[in-house]
Amino acid sequence: MGKQYQGKIESVDLRGVSCPVNAIMAKRAIEVLGEDEHIRLLLDAGESLIRAVRSIKDAGYHIVKSEPLDNAVAIVAGKGKTACRP
């Protein structure tokens, strides 16, 4: 994708974790971040991803980047309001 996210970030692998647990764990992982921090979440593609992303968005968090993997997707998310424009 065109714009690059700066900085090294931690990853949480939620592949194989079913709904709604993957969404709850994703929100928890974001919850403990600082305002300018981000985390990389690995999620199964498909309905699992849709539900997790809806949960993240409902919680007021932001996704700044997405990268397709084999049957999965890596998203970079953060809690700060400025996070959506890296």
Next chain:
Amino acid sequence: MSGKTLDQAALKKTGMMRQVQPDYYVMRLKAVGGDMNVLQLARIVEVAEKYGRGHVHLSTRQGIEIHYVNKDNLEAARVELAEAGVEMGACGPRVRSVVACPGAETCRLGVIDTKAMSREFDARYFKQDMPAKFKLAVTGCSSNCTKANENDIGVRGAIEPRWVADECTDCGLCVSICPLEAIGRRDGDDGQGSDYHYAIDEAACINCTICTSLCPTGAWAVGRKGHTVLIGGTMGRKPRFASVLKRIVESDEEVYALVDASISWYRDNGLKKERFGHTIDRVGLEKCKEEIIGKAVSGKD
């Protein structure tokens, strides 16, 4: 009522079906869009206890049925139900109860007012005679909870997504999250002044709201919003998924014109006991669509 004088076809028209057990009938009740109020439910309980065997059956079309009503009690039970505003359903070759999901009134995914449309369908078509049974469903979005594709006519809430370059951060989430893989990233300007753009494959898009509701920055906006009208769906012994008659019909009036024309076309072309979808297959989908849309435009029934 005497068993010898009961007109089974007339009873079916009023939602009463003979059971396997001699002298006992099922009373099928109407619930437009699956809705009933508590007073109606209370009366159904009373009638089921008084005339049935104290239990009810929930039908696959959002209705309630009271089983084991003796033929001699059918009229009394019907009157007592009617006093509380509970109407009888329909069986046989006619328009059945209209089903609907909660729609935009309460569902966060709903695009259209399914309740209002199902009530309008009920007022226009319920119990009208047709070549075969005829089912209508209204579903609020592409999640398709009411299974619009399995009905003779299905109406599904639909949106047409529009990409807005100024809002896009190029995160790429839309490409990953589209359930039909209908979104792609392309190099070059699409006329909005950006050196890249996101585009939708319209043939693959099912007009759902995943991209517009989940884009982190609102770069996927709702362009047009309306209804996708589907025709010819059926389950039963010879299942057939519905065909799209028209996508993104914006006005309710045009939806009603298309449904009027579809029903009129089916009455003109359908053979006795032939479901709408099978008539479409026999005549040809493209010819059928052309004639229905022509009828709808001209306003001729």
